[in-house]
Amino acid sequence: MPQRPIYLDAHATTPMDRRVLDAMLPYFTEHFGNPSTNSHLYGWEASAAVKTAREAIASIINATPEEIVFTSGATEANNLAIKGVAEAYFSQGKHIITIATEHRAVLDPCRYLETLGFEVTYLPVQPDGILNLAKLTTAIREDTILVSVMAANNEIGVLQPLKEIGEICHSHEVLFHTDAAQAIAKIPLNVAAMNIDLMSLTAHKIYGPKGIGALYVRRRNPRVKVASQLQGGGQEKGRRSGTLYTPQIVGFAKALEIGVAEMALESERLFKLKMQLWSMLKSLPGIQLNGNLTNRLQGNLNISIEGVNGSALILALHSVVAVSSGSACSSTSTTPSHVLTALGRDENLAHASLRFGIGRFNTAAEIETVGKQAIATIKSLRQANKL
Numbered sequence: 001m002p003q004r005p006i007y008l009d010a011h012a013t014t015p016m017d018r019r020v021l022d023a024m025l026p027y028f029t030e031h032f033g034n035p036s037t038n039s040h041l042y043g044w045e046a047s048a049a050v051k052t053a054r055e056a057i058a059s060i061i062n063a064t065p066e067e068i069v070f071t072s073g074a075t076e077a078n079n080l081a082i083k084g085v086a087e088a089y090f091s092q093g094k095h096i097i098t099i100a101t102e103h104r105a106v107l108d109p110c111r112y113l114e115t116l117g118f119e120v121t122y123l124p125v126q127p128d129g130i131l132n133l134a135k136l137t138t139a140i141r142e143d144t145i146l147v148s149v150m151a152a153n154n155e156i157g158v159l160q161p162l163k164e165i166g167e168i169c170h171s172h173e174v175l176f177h178t179d180a181a182q183a184i185a186k187i188p189l190n191v192a193a194m195n196i197d198l199m200s201l202t203a204h205k206i207y208g209p210k211g212i213g214a215l216y217v218r219r220r221n222p223r224v225k226v227a228s229q230l231q232g233g234g235q236e237k238g239r240r241s242g243t244l245y246t247p248q249i250v251g252f253a254k255a256l257e258i259g260v261a262e263m264a265l266e267s268e269r270l271f272k273l274k275m276q277l278w279s280m281l282k283s284l285p286g287i288q289l290n291g292n293l294t295n296r297l298q299g300n301l302n303i304s305i306e307g308v309n310g311s312a313l314i315l316a317l318h319s320v321v322a323v324s325s326g327s328a329c330s331s332t333s334t335t336p337s338h339v340l341t342a343l344g345r346d347e348n349l350a351h352a353s354l355r356f357g358i359g360r361f362n363t364a365a366e367i368e369t370v371g372k373q374a375i376a377t378i379k380s381l382r383q384a385n386k387l
Contacts (some may be wrong), residue, residue, distance in 0.1 A: 005322045006366045010205075010299055010359030011154050011182060012324060016251075017207035017360070023254040027247040035244045036235060046246045054252035060256050061216060062190045064133045069215045069236045070244060074181035075105040076229075077200035077215035078148075080240065080344065081177045082109040084226030085198070086118060087177075093119045093143030097136065099341040100123050106179055107338075110148075113245065127344055128292040133168060140172045147176050151183035151199075154357055155339040156291030157300025159187065166195025175224060181205055181213075185259025186267070186297055193215055197224050202357035203248070207360060209253030210246035211344035215240075225347065228254050272300035273358050273367050277301055284378060290340055290353065299358040304345055308381045310352040316381065320373045325353050 007015070027049060029383070033042025054065045071077045088098065098110055100122050110120045121139050125131055131149060140147070149160050162178055169176035177198040180189060185206045191199060201226045202213035217239070217332050218224045232241030259266075276302055281287050286306030305313065310325050317323065325337070335349030345353075354374075 005320055005360070006370055007153045007319065008356045008362065008370060009322050009324050009357060009368075010107075011157070011208065011297075011355065012357065014207045014359055015256060015361065016209060017255065020208050020251045020254045024247040024251040025248050031246070035246055036233065038240055046244075049246055049330040050244055053249045055255040057201075057214060057256055060260055061188075062192050064215050064219065064354075066237075067216055067219050068103045069217055069239050070249060071215055072211055072241055073204070073211045073213035074179060074200045074202035075213075077202070077213050078103075078105040078177075079109050079228050080178055080215050080226060081198040081200060081217075082106065082146065082148060083113065083229055084208065084225070084239075085175060085177070086113050086116075086234075087227035089145040092117075093141075094143045095121070095141050095144040096146045096148065096243060097121045097123060097139050097144060098148045099123045099125055099131055099150075099160075101129060101153055101156075101158075101339045102150055103179060103181075106148050106150065125342055128161050129153060129156050129290075129339075130295065131165070133161065133164055136165065140168070140174055144172070144174050147174055149176075149178055151178045151180040151189070152187070152297050153181050153291070153339060155337060156302045156343070157182070157297035158291040159183070159295050159297070162189075162194045162196065166197075169197075170195045170208050174221075175222075177380060178182075182297065185256055185263060186299075188263075191218070192356075196267055196348075198226070201253040203255050206255045206259045208247045209251040212252045214247060214252070217331070225238050251296035267298045270358055273362060274298060274356075275365060276364060276367050277356060277358070277371050280368075281374060284375060288345075288349065290343060290345070301356040301358070302353060302368055304349040304353045305342065305378055306352070307385060308351065308352050308378055309385075310354075312381060313352065313377060315355065316377045317374065322359075323370075324355050326350075 010288035031045040033046040035046040037043030054068050058065045080176050150157050163288050166176045175197045179200045181202045184201050197218045199216040204210040217361050230241045233302045235241050290302040336347045
């Protein structure tokens with residue numbers, strides 16, 4: 001059997017941690033009841049597991065259990081937050097603010113709302129990918145009802161100043177939503193201290209199962225309303241109908257528990273691996289770093305490479321390393337990354353980019369192998385382009 005490539009695409013998804021799988025398994029075969037069933041033991045067992053997981057997730061972000069709404073993932077959570085607020089507050093205003101480098105799971109719901117008569121301001125970012133807070137303040141109007149800014153960018157890993165954004169929003173009595181799919185269990189998140197009103201989460205970016213996420217919805221100061229986007233059985237206090245997926249919920253909580261417990265040591269380890277790779281790659285001329293080097297996820301390295309075709313580079317590397325050129329959700333698109341063009345990269349550089357997502361199970365030896373192979377491949381492609 002041929003050797004599998006080294007996996008360095010942890011921003012697309014992560015392998016499930018065996019500890020998470022072990023926590024989930026009993027809820028597939030033994031404690032398989034419907035948590036909404038309250039007439040027998042099987043339902044009680046599932047309900048108790050969901051309750052414990054909800055409490056654990058809420059505690060990690062300094063929320064209350066009642067403020068956690070389980071969803072199928074961050075995409076659904078983003079849609080529930082943005083469309084749900086728009087529907088609940090449209091009588092107070094139809095203006096929403098977001099930034100140009102958001103994930104499509106935020107940008108596309110915003111564009112959908114524009115077809116319904118809402119106005120959306122897409123703020124630019126600075127060359128390092130960070131939002132200019134003065135521009136945010138200026139953009140807020142009397143009819144602004146929501147600001148949505150992601151915590152950590154899925155392509156360039158840049159961290160936005162959530163606390164300061166939240167303060168600006170609350171001073172103008174505007175709701176603040178953040179997509180924290182890439183940030184949860186990688187940086188400390190405190191919804192109270194950061195003035196966050198709605199926050200989208202997912203499990204599969206943190207070594208948990210796919211198909212489960214959550215939306216935090218603030219209940220006090222202010223009490224946030226969201227209009228349900230799924231009607232049916234009335235689960236999640238009517239905010240999101242559908243039978244709760246107990247094994248996934250248990251796995252989500254376990255993945256968060258592990259991630260937060262190991263956050264400090266893992267961040268230090270990932271930083272060393274990232275700098276090991278960056279030190280190797282920047283020895284070549286014509287390598288540009290995308291995003292702020294220090295204010296980013298520790299496992300993220302995104303570069304643009306002069307003088308090569310991006311698709312040819314990934315194809316040449318695919319047997320050695322699994323890596324992407326941008327968001328996994330738009331990896332089949334032939335258009336350049338909207339995140340990189342927002343940073344000012346031209347179309348050629350935006351196409352010729354690599355996103356390395358270093359994860360929990362990667363080693364220094366793997367990074368050494370990838371660095372050497374990437375350097376050799378870039379040199380080879382550049383030479384071929386000269387012929």
